[in-house]
Amino acid sequence: MSGHTGSGVHPTLARSPLAMARAGLDRCVHCGFCLPACPTYLALEDENDSPRGRLLLMGALLEGQVRVDDAETGRHFDQCLGCRGCESACPSGVPYGELIEATRTTLAVHRPLPVVARAILSVFAELWLLRGLLGAARLVRGSGLARLAARLLPRRLAMPFAMLASTARPAPRPYDATQVRTAAGTDSHAMPDRGRAALLTGCVMESLFTETNRATERTLSVNGWRMCAADEQGCCGALHAHAGDRETARSLARRNIAAFAASGADVIVMNSAGCGAMCREYGHLLADDPQWAARAAAFAEKVRDVSELLAEAGPRPPAASPGHARETITYDAPCHLQHAQRITAPPLRVLAALPDAQLVPLQDSDQCCGSAGIFNLLRPEVAERVLAPKLQHIAATGAAVVATGNPGCLMQIGGGLELSGAACRARHPVELLDAAYARAVRPD
Amino acid sequence: MTALATTLERIVGPTHVLSRPAALLAYRSDALPGHRLMPSLAVMPGTREELVAVVRALAADGTPFVARGAGTGLSGGALADGIVLLGLHRLRRILAIDPAARTATVEPGVVNATLTRAAAVHGLHYAPDPSSQTACTIGGNIAENAGGPHCLKYGVTLNHVRRATVVLPSGEVVELDRGDDGGYDLLGAFVGSEGCFGVVVDATVQLTPDPQQVITLLADFLRVRDAATATSRIIAAGIVPAALELMDQATIEAVESSVYAAGYPRDAAAVLLAEVDGPSIGLADDARAIEQLCREAGARGVRVATDAGERARLWQGRKKAFGAMGRVAPHLVVQDAVVPRTALADLLEEIQAIGAAHRLRVCNVFHAGDGNLHPNIPYDADDPDESARVHRAMGEIMARCIAAGGTITGEHGVGLDKLAYMESLFTAETLDAMCALRAVFDPERRANPGKVVPVRSCREWHATAAAR
Numbered sequence: 001m002s003g004h005t006g007s008g009v010h011p012t013l014a015r016s017p018l019a020m021a022r023a024g025l026d027r028c029v030h031c032g033f034c035l036p037a038c039p040t041y042l043a044l045e046d047e048n049d050s051p052r053g054r055l056l057l058m059g060a061l062l063e064g065q066v067r068v069d070d071a072e073t074g075r076h077f078d079q080c081l082g083c084r085g086c087e088s089a090c091p092s093g094v095p096y097g098e099l100i101e102a103t104r105t106t107l108a109v110h111r112p113l114p115v116v117a118r119a120i121l122s123v124f125a126e127l128w129l130l131r132g133l134l135g136a137a138r139l140v141r142g143s144g145l146a147r148l149a150a151r152l153l154p155r156r157l158a159m160p161f162a163m164l165a166s167t168a169r170p171a172p173r174p175y176d177a178t179q180v181r182t183a184a185g186t187d188s189h190a191m192p193d194r195g196r197a198a199l200l201t202g203c204v205m206e207s208l209f210t211e212t213n214r215a216t217e218r219t220l221s222v223n224g225w226r227m228c229a230a231d232e233q234g235c236c237g238a239l240h241a242h243a244g245d246r247e248t249a250r251s252l253a254r255r256n257i258a259a260f261a262a263s264g265a266d267v268i269v270m271n272s273a274g275c276g277a278m279c280r281e282y283g284h285l286l287a288d289d290p291q292w293a294a295r296a297a298a299f300a301e302k303v304r305d306v307s308e309l310l311a312e313a314g315p316r317p318p319a320a321s322p323g324h325a326r327e328t329i330t331y332d333a334p335c336h337l338q339h340a341q342r343i344t345a346p347p348l349r350v351l352a353a354l355p356d357a358q359l360v361p362l363q364d365s366d367q368c369c370g371s372a373g374i375f376n377l378l379r380p381e382v383a384e385r386v387l388a389p390k391l392q393h394i395a396a397t398g399a400a401v402v403a404t405g406n407p408g409c410l411m412q413i414g415g416g417l418e419l420s421g422a423a424c425r426a427r428h429p430v431e432l433l434d435a436a437y438a439r440a441v442r443p444d
Numbered sequence: 445m446t447a448l449a450t451t452l453e454r455i456v457g458p459t460h461v462l463s464r465p466a467a468l469l470a471y472r473s474d475a476l477p478g479h480r481l482m483p484s485l486a487v488m489p490g491t492r493e494e495l496v497a498v499v500r501a502l503a504a505d506g507t508p509f510v511a512r513g514a515g516t517g518l519s520g521g522a523l524a525d526g527i528v529l530l531g532l533h534r535l536r537r538i539l540a541i542d543p544a545a546r547t548a549t550v551e552p553g554v555v556n557a558t559l560t561r562a563a564a565v566h567g568l569h570y571a572p573d574p575s576s577q578t579a580c581t582i583g584g585n586i587a588e589n590a591g592g593p594h595c596l597k598y599g600v601t602l603n604h605v606r607r608a609t610v611v612l613p614s615g616e617v618v619e620l621d622r623g624d625d626g627g628y629d630l631l632g633a634f635v636g637s638e639g640c641f642g643v644v645v646d647a648t649v650q651l652t653p654d655p656q657q658v659i660t661l662l663a664d665f666l667r668v669r670d671a672a673t674a675t676s677r678i679i680a681a682g683i684v685p686a687a688l689e690l691m692d693q694a695t696i697e698a699v700e701s702s703v704y705a706a707g708y709p710r711d712a713a714a715v716l717l718a719e720v721d722g723p724s725i726g727l728a729d730d731a732r733a734i735e736q737l738c739r740e741a742g743a744r745g746v747r748v749a750t751d752a753g754e755r756a757r758l759w760q761g762r763k764k765a766f767g768a769m770g771r772v773a774p775h776l777v778v779q780d781a782v783v784p785r786t787a788l789a790d791l792l793e794e795i796q797a798i799g800a801a802h803r804l805r806v807c808n809v810f811h812a813g814d815g816n817l818h819p820n821i822p823y824d825a826d827d828p829d830e831s832a833r834v835h836r837a838m839g840e841i842m843a844r845c846i847a848a849g850g851t852i853t854g855e856h857g858v859g860l861d862k863l864a865y866m867e868s869l870f871t872a873e874t875l876d877a878m879c880a881l882r883a884v885f886d887p888e889r890r891a892n893p894g895k896v897v898p899v900r901s902c903r904e905w906h907a908t909a910a911a912r
């Protein structure tokens with residue numbers, strides 16, 4: 001016979017977020033379909049580091065079979081990447097992402113976050129501090145010190161520098177939308193006005209991937225969107241929510257909701273899958289805040305990934321530039337695009353529009369690369385083990401470029417490629433499209 | 445830390461021996477979580493040498509153990525009651541694929557679908573395809589003699605294993621084969637022994653060439669009885685479908701609400717998923733004949749999958765159906781009876797009637813072509829009254845299946861869950877013969893003790909116990 005019996009909630013957790021999310025736990029039938037989808041299970045080879053194991057531990061916590069301050073159990077939750085690969089595999093619809101956040105929020109009371117994590121999170125919550133630090137990082141990158149450190153330091157210390165070095169880009173080649181349309185032989189009136197779009201510029205994106213943000217704006221303009229700015233915006237709060245710091249996440253969400261409402265945008269564009277997944281959750285995050293619930297839901301409704309907007313009506317194909325060599329490109333799906341937002345086809349459609357590229361499939365492209373927000377900074381040894389098979393599969397494609405639409409993944413894979421001395425580069429799909437438009441206007 | 449734990453840590457390294465109760469919780473059940481037993485220790489070897497050394501250390505210590513693959517079993521077979529749990533999921537290397545001989549040699553923890561994926565480049569696949577194939581291991585498949593939808597045409601695990609290296613509970617390593625060169629088919633005895641005869645160290649399995657063409661049909665019916673009738677008529681007509689699966693409305697509803705939604709008609713009382721495969725010549729005729737027979741039996745419509753994508757979706761829906769039932773109620777019981785195909789139509793109605801009498805919803809999803817029934821009952825185990833009704837209903841369903849000339853397990857094994865039915869199905873002599881066979885491999889009964897054959901029905905064991 002089946003089922004856990006006598007499952008009362010332990011008094012200490014009676015009103016905890018985990019107890020509230022309990023119905024989700026009950027959906028798990030223990031079938032095990034999620035095991036092979038879980039990167040930490042594959043890397044660490046212990047069922048306690050699998051979705052099924054973690055769900056069971058959540059139940060055991062609730063029922064008081066495991067103490068809330070049990071350090072080993074806490075470690076299994078900490079080691080979860082939050083990639084939600086398990087949700088895409090689960091036939092029973094277990095809302096794993098929601099449950100792990102509820103668990104972390106519940107445990108945060110009993111088990112304070114490690115100092116490093118707290119430090120990083122508070123930096124992300126303070127715009128001026130974050131901008132300053134990332135600005136400094138840019139200086140290190142520009143001076144070539146990052147690459148030097150990546151080469152000289154022992155592997156574990158070298159990775160953050162390699163990640164930073166991998167974000168460097170050649171000088172931008174701006175163009176304007178009408179030029180692209182003229183080059184493609186279509187007049188500017190042929191593209192209907194699609195509406196007003198405001199970009200969530202993001203903290204890491206705007207500082208380290210400045211050019212990707214500009215590329216996002218340019219490619220959207222080419223495709224009929226009018227870009228507008230949302231000035232007072234800031235961090236989306238994803239890192240805080242994933243770590244169990246729900247209150248900070250909520251206040252960051254409120255700031256963004258207000259900023260984008262003021263911008264008058266019809267859609268709110270994301271080019272970071274992690275931020276996109278978070279912003280779509282705002283409605284849920286603020287559901288119990290009467291002043292903000294409706295506005296949060298309206299905000300979430302307007303969130304679109306840049307690849308969705310580009311794929312909707314195209315994208316407008318860039319003209320081929322004869323002098324440019326054909327390149328092999330492969331695609332790695334960011335977890336927060338594929339599993340959290342269930343967006344799979346649009347990025348591939350963007351890549352398919354590239355005139356000089358041959359797209360080759362990547363084995364296990366739906367598996368996490370190990371970036372997972374700040375996970376790779378907190379648990380470098382686990383992140384590295386998760387990354388290893390990814391780098392092997394990328395090498396097996398022989399591709400010159402691996403495309404992926406999330407800053408964390410770009411840095412994790414980019415850093416890994418940098419350290420392994422591979423010639424392959426990690427790029428955002430819109431960067432590639434943007435470069436193709438630029439070449440069409442001014443061939444290289 | 446016990447001396448045994450220290451010894452095991454020395455063999456596999458400290459991270460792969462678990463002894464804290466909190467760490468062992470994850471290993472207390474398989475995919476039938478109503479059964480829960482706590483092991484005393486879990487040890488997870490990472491190489492063949494480590495595995496053999498671990499079994500030898502357990503032998504030297506006289507400690508019983510239970511092998512575990514992916515823990516997707518549906519009979520409580522991989523549960524260890526205060527003894528050592530031997531996790532084999534780390535042994536997941538494909539050692540060799542020989543496309544010319546059409547064989548693969550694998551470690552026991554290789555996941556079934558991973559093997560098929562690796563064989564695909566050679567135009568080959570591993571034919572036994574349990575619905576759990578994306579998660580379950582070859583070692584677990586061998587131990588349970590696993591079947592799957594396509595076993596109707598291609599045969600079950602037993603028909604696809606050529607040889608195996610096995611470490612006996614004594615620590616002795618033996619090679620088992622099918623006795624093709626003379627001698628007994630010892631491998632045949634081992635396949636399906638539910639972890640009671642020893643542990644698979646590696647196995648060589650047969651790979652099957654991908655068929656030239658595949659046609660998948662979905663027939664929908666307004667009465668379950670008509671779908672059952674269509675099933676027996678298709679088989680009676682002499683057609684050998686590659687697979688023939690039946691799902692009733694409750695199951696369709698669960699699947700269609702999940703990420704594996706396949707486009708089954710939600711308002712159908714039942715659907716039949718039929719597939720024919722092989723050389724293109726004549727295949728379309730078989731498909732047409734199946735369509736015709738379904739319509740004659742009362743099918744409302746028959747749809748033919750037009751491309752590989754649609755075919756894959758239709759199959760994914762079927763294969764994830766059991767998991768999808770988690771959305772109906774928090775707990776689930778599943779049975780695994782095999783009945784004569786001609787009795788299917790009547791039995792399905794009786795099962796529904798039993799369910800209704802106990803105010804329960806029975807969801808059916810099963811290998812119709814084999815007459816292998818899987819009645820599932822979703823329920824809430826926290827409700828003692830409902831739990832008692834479920835228990836009674838399942839007992840009645842099994843009694844009906846046995847009375848109709850059926851048996852209690854087609855593919856999930858006896859394990860712990862079906863132990864109680866063994867004595868009503870077999871005579872004391874037969875059970876004794878099973879014990880005698882087991883004694884050849886594991887005279888001390890240290891491998892997966894207390895499963896499959898109820899200890900009390902083993903006369904020989906009683907005799908030796910009395911002598912001690």
Ligand SMILES: Cc1cc2nc3c(=O)[nH]c(=O)nc-3n(C[C@H](O)[C@H](O)[C@H](O)COP(=O)(O)OP(=O)(O)OC[C@H]3O[C@@H](n4cnc5c(N)ncnc54)[C@H](O)[C@@H]3O)c2cc1C
Binds near residue numbers: 573584586766
């Ligand atoms: C959703 C779902 C659908 C399923 N569909 C099917 C189906 O269509 N057909 C079917 O046949 N089964 C099916 N099953 C049942 C289950 O998947 C099979 O029994 C499978 O063979 C178990 O494999 P495992 O690796 O999970 O083994 P486990 O559950 O870990 O163990 C099962 C048994 O095998 C023994 N064992 C494991 N590894 C070894 C080894 N290396 N050496 C010796 N003994 C070993 C264990 O001791 C235990 O007795 C299904 C299960 C689920 C959850």
Ligand code: SF4
Binds near residue numbers: 030092
């Ligand atoms: S796939 Fe879903 S239902 Fe199955 S064990 Fe994993 S979380 Fe539970």
Ligand code: SF4
Binds near residue numbers: 040096
């Ligand atoms: S979120 Fe990712 S790492 Fe965490 S349990 Fe799910 S699959 Fe594993």
